[in-house]
Every structure is written in C-alpha cells, then in structure tokens.
Amino acid sequence: MQYPNGRKSSAFTKLNHTGQTVYSNRGMSLEDDINDTNQYYLTHDIAIIHKKPTPVQIVHVDYPKRSAAVIKEAYFKQASTTDYNGLYKGEHIDFEAKETKNKQSFPLSNIHQHQIDHMKQIVHHGGICFLLIRFSLSQETFLFPAEMLFSYWEQQNNGGRKSIRYETVKKRGYIIPIRYQAKVDYLAVIDQYYMENGGTKNGR
Numbered sequence: 001m002q003y004p005n006g007r008k009s010s011a012f013t014k015l016n017h018t019g020q021t022v023y024s025n026r027g028m029s030l031e032d033d034i035n036d037t038n039q040y041y042l043t044h045d046i047a048i049i050h051k052k053p054t055p056v057q058i059v060h061v062d063y064p065k066r067s068a069a070v071i072k073e074a075y076f077k078q079a080s081t082t083d084y085n086g087l088y089k090g091e092h093i094d095f096e097a098k099e100t101k102n103k104q105s106f107p108l109s110n111i112h113q114h115q116i117d118h119m120k121q122i123v124h125h126g127g128i129c130f131l132l133i134r135f136s137l138s139q140e141t142f143l144f145p146a147e148m149l150f151s152y153w154e155q156q157n158n159g160g161r162k163s164i165r166y167e168t169v170k171k172r173g174y175i176i177p178i179r180y181q182a183k184v185d186y187l188a189v190i191d192q193y194y195m196e197n198g199g200t201k202n203g204r
Contacts, residue, residue, distance in 0.1 A: 030099045030134040030141065033183040034084065040181050041088075047187060049086030049093055081118040082129075088187060089195065092127035094119070095186075099134040105163035106133050108156050116153050119146045128194055132176070132186060133169055142173035143189045 031051075041047040062070045082096040096119070098110045111131075122129040129146035144164075152164050174189045182188075 030097050030132065030136075030184070031083075033141075034097055034132070034186075037182045037184045037186070038084070038086075041187065047086060047088035047093070049084055049088065051084050052081070082115060082122075088128075088190065091190075091194075092122070092125075093190070094122045094127050094129045095132055097132040097134075099136050101136050102163075103135065103137055103166065105161075105165050106135075106169055107163045108153060109162065111149075111153070116150065120150065123147060128190060130186075132184070133173070135166065135169075140170075141176040141178075141184055142169050143176055143186055144169060144173040148172055 035051060038047075038049045038051075041049060064070060082094055084097065085092070085094040087093065096111070096115055098106070100106050100110065119129045123146055131144045131146065131149055132141060133144055134141040149164075152161070156162050174193060177185050177188055179185050
C-alpha cells in the first residue's frame with residue numbers, strides 16, 4: 001500500500017473507548033467526497049476540476065403553475081464518458097470514480113467500453129487519466145492509472161478475470177490520503193507519481 005510521500009492518512013479515523021477504529025466519514029459516498037475535495041481545490045486556487053454534466057433530452061414538461069415546471073419525461077442524449085475532468089498545473093486531468101462493496105475485488109462490469117475508449121484517447125493525447133476505486137467496506141480509496149486498467153480490460157475480453165483483485169489494486173495503485181478538508185486528496189498522488197517521477201509505474 002502506497003501513501004504519497006510516505007504519509008499515512010490520519011484524518012477521519014480514530015479509536016473509540018473500546019480501542020476499535022471509528023470512521024467518521026462513513027456514509028458519505030465517493031462522489032460526495034470528490035465533489036467536496038474539488039470545491040476545496042477550486043476555492044484555494046489549486047485546480048479547476050468539475051463533474052461532467054450528462055446531456056439530457058427533455059421531451060415532456062408539465063406546468064402545474066406559472067412559476068414552476070416539472071419534467072415528466074427525459075432521456076439521456078448519449079453515453080457518458082468519464083465522471084470528472086479539469087486542469088491542474090497545466091495538465092489535463094480526466095478520471096472515472098467507482099465504489100464497490102466487494103471486499104476481494106473490483107468488478108470490471110462497473111466500467112463500460114465507451115469509457116475505456118475515451119480514457120485511451122485522453123492517454124494518447126498526453127492527459128493524466130485514472131480510475132478512483134473505493135472499497136466501501138474498508139473505506140479505502142485508490143488511484144489506479146488508466147494505463148494499468150487497459151491491460152486488465154483486454155484480459156477479460158480474452159477469457160481472463162472479470163475483476164481486478166483487491167491485492168492487485170493495493171499493490172499497483174496508490175492509496176488516497178484522507179484529509180480534513182480535501183477528503184479524497186488525489187492531487188497528492190498526482191504530484192508525486194505523475195509530476196515528480198515523470199509518470200506512472202509503467203510510465204506515461
């Protein structure tokens with residue numbers, strides 16, 4: 001398990017009077033934590049990263065009163081790509097975020113082919129692209145570089161595993177430090193493993 005700069009996460013975890021670990025941010029979804037973190041980055045002029053809106057075609061609207069409209073029927077215009085993108089230190093950041101209750105592995109069924117295609121385009125054009133994976137039962141969140149994800153995706157299409165083992169995510173990914181204000185401080189990982197080292201473990 002890898003912590004940026006060797007620092008272990010200290011916020012949001014503590015011991016109660018029985019000596020058991022208490023996770024004070026349990027119940028918060030990964031999306032909520034990322035949105036709060038992105039707002040912190042934006043407020044402190046660290047990065048500009050937003051959740052992408054999903055294009056929707058509205059086909060039927062009711063007006064129960066003049067001052068209000070109620071959407072009764074709508075459809076997604078197109079398949080979504082990844083969840084988030086933006087700019088950090090002159091680099092394009094693009095990533096997908098997924099949670100799983102599975103303790104032993106991350107099911108690849110959580111990802112779709114059009115998302116893989118999009119991520120490959122981002123990597124091809126020099127962007128920083130990755131998957132944030134949260135194992136919700138242990139409240140561990142990992143950054144898994146897109147370049148590594150691609151090989152597991154191709155393996156499943158050739159008769160291989162339909163998931164990535166937890167131990168593999170733990171070994172090849174980077175655990176995200178939990179901080180009080182930046183709850184999912186993924187930029188700490190990017191700083192060290194993309195910016196300082198010039199690429200991921202497999203190279204950019």
